[in-house]
Amino acid sequence: MTDAQDAPDPRTDAEDVAAFLETVHPYDSLPRDELARVAGCFGRRTLPAGAEIYHAGAPLDGLFLIRRGGVEVLDGNGALVSLLSARNSFGERGLMRDGRAATTARTTEETQLLVLPPADFRHLLARSEAFARFFRRGGGSEPRGADLASMKVSDLIARRPLSCAADTPAAEAARIMRDAGVSSLGVTEPLAGGGERLLGIVTVRDLSGRVLAEGRDPGVPVHQVMTADPVTLPSSALGSDILHLMLERGIGHLPIVDQGRFAGMVTQTDLTRFQALSSALLIQDVAEAATVEAMAAVTARIPHLLLQMVGSHVSHEVVTRRITDIADAVTRRLLQMAEAELGPAPVPWLWLACGSQGRQEQTGLSDQDNCMILDDAAGPEHEAYFAAFARFVCDGLDACGYVYCPGEMMAMTPRWRQPLSVWRDYFHGWIARPDPMAQMLASVMFDLRPIGGAARLFAHLQQETLAAAAQNSIFVAHMIANSLKHAPPLGLIRSFATVRSGERRHQIDMKMNGVVPVTDLGRIYALLGRLEPVNTRARLVAAEDAAVISPAGARDLIAAYDLIATMRLENQAALVKSGRRPDNFLAPYDLSDFARSHLRDAFVVVRTMQSALGHGKGAPG
Incomplete structure (x- = not known):
């Protein structure tokens, strides 16, 4: 970098930087004195639009935090993987590996960056659990972990399987696809044990090329124009398997079949949507x-x-x-x-x-x-x-x-x-x-x-x-006393206290009886310690740092909160996948014994922490 604008400016005013960092996670979880120290470590760099910040393989100057402007991150092939804006960080992946950039980054407009030197970044990773957790679990803005190639096919299926019978008229199949906004249908027959066996697939292209283009009757049954016995994959396959098959076979629709039952369809549009x-x-x-x-x-x-x-x-x-x-x-x-x-x-x-x-x-x-x-x-x-x-x-x-x-x-x-x-x-x-x-x-x-x-x-x-x-x-x-009104849904003898009647019968509310009790605890700890973070998890971490709760109590409660909040999100994602509106209700007896046991253990931790707080004992150590 030779442009004078690219050279790091003198250290910024620490109070000004600290005020900005207070609005950025995970810095907002740092104790006030540590935040002030970290703010003094940042340098500032102002770059014009189109300037390269670093390129793949180059040594990294530090962790970058966008104060204003925009940055695009490109992979080794020059493909866009992220568009970043104010408060986004980048560069952490290379710093945690070998100190060299894993991607290329350049500005999309005039941009001001705050730069945390590598030594200070690593110091924070070692000293702050919240900071380490955020970046090691993918909290930064660089791609990591489960990308498209390493995702399971079951997580790429965008909707429940849509199908029609073999004798469905081509015109009716076209209407089904139009109304659902899809480009393909599985052609199936019922199975004795439930579910459907896949006979073939029919696509919009099939209807166009094999019916309209050939002047055939729109009432022709789809089994005469479908692709019979198509190549399939199980939902346990990886995204890379889909990519390889689509490229090798020149196909844009791949049916997913589990143990002989039609489970869904993955299309090129699904892959594009995931990447975009x-x-x-x-x-x-x-x-x-x-x-x-x-x-x-x-x-x-x-x-x-x-x-x-x-x-x-x-x-x-x-x-x-x-x-x-x-x-x-x-x-x-x-x-x-x-x-x-x-x-x-x-x-x-x-x-x-x-x-x-x-x-x-x-x-x-x-x-x-x-x-x-x-x-x-x-x-x-x-x-x-x-x-x-x-x-x-x-x-x-x-x-x-x-x-x-x-x-x-x-x-x-x-x-x-x-x-x-x-x-x-x-x-x-x-x-x-x-x-x-x-x-x-x-x-x-x-x-x-x-x-x-x-x-x-x-x-x-x-x-x-x-x-x-x-x-x-x-x-x-x-x-x-008010915070203890939201109780975890615990029943007798390792059971759950579920809704007893109505459409939510045998379900639990993962918001009001799941995350809210922990949210209330976090708020009380923040009040007791005069802690300024408002995020629940940041409050729990800050409460441990301020000795409002014991280290053992904090670890248990954070782990319990992570499990409850994760299962709530997984349930919402499952509802979205099934074509329903996400809500907060989960049927615990639909879970595996293992998952159900751990969920109940998490609720027991929350109940224990509530009891300790209610009796004025703080947190169990």
């Missing part, structure tokens, strides 16, 4: 969207992104972080569109997310929870502007699939769109008078995270509130 779908690309599409409708088309792809990441065995905290990043991008784009529609705001404002978006824990099923803090200069004459502003953004979020909060905890509700002084009064009132409503509201608001606007409006409010709450023993006691 990433949170970075969705965020880029959101940023470029000109209309709310265009953004809604992007967010409609989130369930398939969830399916892909879960199938690639990406850790749950990375999956939910990347899905939340999309919600953040949608929100920021709507904020821009609102100002373009209504004109500049009359006074400074800040839009914040709470709930799962605030904690960066969104899954394939999320409503919206948000609020606005206005500058104290806001007066009655500004109400109409901010009411229209908030309505525009909340309506846009709803149109993009983030449905209105049933409890109306949204910025378009006047109560949650107030000047900073009113928000201070809210928090002080909840802490001073901890009735049940105050406890509920405080629980939600302790998960606030700024999304767009004047961040200074929240800079001191969080610290003030944590300090005041932690000093009020009555408030803390009420919050602890």
Whole structure:
């Protein structure tokens, strides 16, 4: 690199960098003194559009973190593998291997990078469990782990198998494919033990070339135009097997058959979708969207992104972080569109997310929870502007699939769109008078995270509130009691307490009785330790670092949370694959004995930690 702009600038102002790192995971999980130290280690580099940052095989200068701008990452063949934006890291894969780049990276626009030297990166890997876990489990933005070639075929099947009988008229088969938006059908016959035996496949190309092009009757049965006895693979095969067969045979549709039963179809479109779908690309599409409708088309792809990441065995905290990043991008784009529609705001404002978006824990099923803090200069004459502003953004979020909060905890509700002084009064009132409503509201608001606007409006409010709450023993006691209302679904004699009637009979709610009890524990630990992270997992790690809970208790609870959250996501992915809307309900007795036993053990850990907290013993050591 010879361009003067490419040379590292002098070390950046550490406080400025620390403020930025507080908004980036996993740095947001570091203790404050460690964060300040790390911030002083970063160098800064500003590059023009189209500049090469490094090329494959070259020595790496360090871990790169995008402060602003964009970067594309290419594999050894020059194929695009990632499009990165602000807060994305890259270069970690090479640093953890041999110090040389595994990919090529170059800017897509003028870009400012923060660069953490290799020695400091490795020091953090050794000292911070959260930091090591994030990057070693694939939390960075470089491709790793289960790529297309190493994925199992079962994780590539995009939908339940679609089929027709051998005597189905060609015209009817065409209608089935059109209505389902697919290009092929399995031609099957029923099996005595259930399921279907594959006789052949029929594709849109078959109907075009063998029926229309030859002037045959559209009523011809498909068995006369299908490809009989096609080559197949089992769902246990790898993506590389599909790639090799498609290339070798020149085919675009590959049926999957397990023990004689038709299990599904993998197509070239599925492979293309897998390679093209990433949170970075969705965020880029959101940023470029000109209309709310265009953004809604992007967010409609989130369930398939969830399916892909879960199938690639990406850790749950990375999956939910990347899905939340999309919600953040949608929100920021709507904020821009609102100002373009209504004109500049009359006074400074800040839009914040709470709930799962605030904690960066969104899954394939999320409503919206948000609020606005206005500058104290806001007066009655500004109400109409901010009411229209908030309505525009909340309506846009709803149109993009983030449905209105049933409890109306949204910025378009006047109560949650107030000047900073009113928000201070809210928090002080909840802490001073901890009735049940105050406890509920405080629980939600302790998960606030700024999304767009004047961040200074929240800079001191969080610290003030944590300090005041932690000093009020009555408030803390009420919050602890409130957190224990969500109990893990444990029954007697190693069983589960499932729903007893209705359509959810024999199921458990993996949100309210699974992750929420741990979320509540994390919030209490953050309150007790005055810890600023809002992400549940980051709170648990920070609680251990601050000795709020014992190392043994922290390890057990984190492991339990990982299992519960992972099984929740896997269940949602299975619903998406079956063509259903993801939800939070899981039938534990459909699991293997091994999985069911471990899930129950995880719930026992959570119950134990709740009991220890309720008895004022902290965490068992």
